[in-house]
Amino acid sequence: MRAVITFVVAALLLVTSISTESASAATKVASTTYTEALTNGKNFLSEHTSEQGEDRLGISVSAAEKIKALALPSDIPKALQRWLKNEKTAMIAFVRLQLTKAGTKLFDNPQFVPWLKYADDLSAQTGKPSAAISTLTAQYGDDALARLINQAVKDSRTKDTALRLQAEQLHHWLANKRSPDEVFKLLELDQAGNGILRNPLFRTWLNYLNKFNHENPSMKASLITPLYKHYSNMRVSIMVKEASKGDQEAVIVARIVENEHWLSNRKTPEAAFVSLRLIKPRDNFLTSNRLAGGSSTSTTTTSDIPTKR
Known part of the structure; x- marks a missing residue:
């Protein structure tokens, strides 16, 4: 009888040990899977934003903001108001509105004008100069941005916006003593x-x-x-x-x-x-x-x- 009891106790201990190890293994697997997914997500974002020049130019946008930028906000006006309240930078708003993907079609992108207004509103709220041109220059570089603006000036649909940015760009060049x-x-x-x-x-x-x-x-x-x-x-x-x-x-x-x-x-x-x-x-x-x-x-x-x- 004592031998039977000893066997049952040993069996229970073995089952408990196996369950504990299984749970621990499952936790490790889940943790590893989550870490890999997060790492892959960061790598994906880094790879794609560097294609647009963002990472290459060293722009400070957190990984969390980049992950949020995988999908456009469902209600953009409300999102812009929320970002303004939290004083999100013009660059963060640029990334969150997926304007880093606009390329040469920037002036045709429906989110571009709302973003420009956001940059102006942020400037009025903080008392700092508008970061629109500095953000665009960091994204495109002087030459490419100038070409983009010059083309937009020729289009009646985008002329007014382009002329405004051209004036800001000239002021930016003057401040930086471009010859x-x-x-x-x-x-x-x-x-x-x-x-x-x-x-x-x-x-x-x-x-x-x-x-x-x-x-x-x-x-x-x-x-x-x-x-x-x-x-x-x-x-x-x-x-x-x-x-x-x-x-x-x-x-x-x-x-x-x-x-x-x-x-x-x-x-x-x-x-x-x-x-x-x-x-x-x-x-x-x-x-x-x-x-x-x-x-x-x-x-x-x-x-x-x-x-x-």
Whole structure:
């Protein structure tokens, strides 16, 4: 009888031991599965966000926020209000609205304009400058973002938004002392061709040049240098003649460039007037009945450029 009892007790102990080990193993398996799933999720997000440049640029967005970004909020306006209350950064909102996947279709994305408004509202609430441009620059880089904005300006559906961002981008470049030569290329004016002086972007660039030289007197840049860098001397002359046929704004720009063109080539006043066909060679150019127009040319400066786009 004692032997039977001993056997039963031993059996019960064995079953208990097996159950405990099984439960422990199950817990380990569950824990491992959860850890692997979380790790895989993080790896997936890291892989896909780096494709958009986010991780590569070192933007600080927590893993938890990235995981939440796997699905759009069901009620975006409410989500934006909640984020604003919690003062989520513009970058976090950008990620949560899945705008990192927008690529070159950013201006067509239905979440883009609400995000811009969120960035403005956040700025008003915190008293800090809007982070819209810094966020977009971190995401795309100066060159790609400038190209994106330049394209959007040409589309009537996105023009107003693009012009607003273009102004903010120019302010951002000015604050970071981007040289006018760099900005000339960022605005793709090096590819504008003979009609460059009639291009609204050239007038935008001239105003940037003015502001840059005013704020950085020790780093003053020349108006004519980037033109000569990307176009021949002859082409600059053609550009001036083309612009002279345009509206009042184009004519003013043409005069400014022509003035710089003469000075850089060290033309005499008479040669300058001949180049504009104000007088014939060997005439007394001081008696020309078109002198008034020529005189205004020599005194026209970049401050005369109309600000109206």
